Amino acid sequence: MNWYPTDGGNPVAPDILVLPADVLPSGAKSYRQRDVAGPLPRSCSRCPPSETATARSAKLRRFQRLGVPAYIVEVEGELAVRRLDPHDREPVPWEGGPCPNWPT
Secondary structure, three states, rough: EEEEEOOOOOOOOOOEEEEEOOHHHOOOOEEEEEHOOOOOOOEOOOOOOOHHHHHHHHHHHHHHHHHHOEEEEEEEEEEEEEOOOOOOOOOEEOOOOOOHHHHH
8 A cells, every 4th residue: 555645745655564553444455544534544564674774764764754763673583663753863673562653
């Protein structure tokens, strides 16, 4: 599913897109955030081990600029959650729940 963020830039094609329930109309093929006045996704992407560090960093930085608070990143073959808030220089490990800044 493509995500069309409100910034007017190119669509984003995350591997994983987590949204609150009832945000998308039934049968939606993409999340056009501006059209539905919807919230930011809660989590965005899975980075396979084959993805270069440069590509992974560019992807995470774009999500960071868009204001998405958490990412699902595959590190050396294991799934690990890393958070990259706007003030962070590098993704930081996150364990536990609920995810920071998410409604419970």
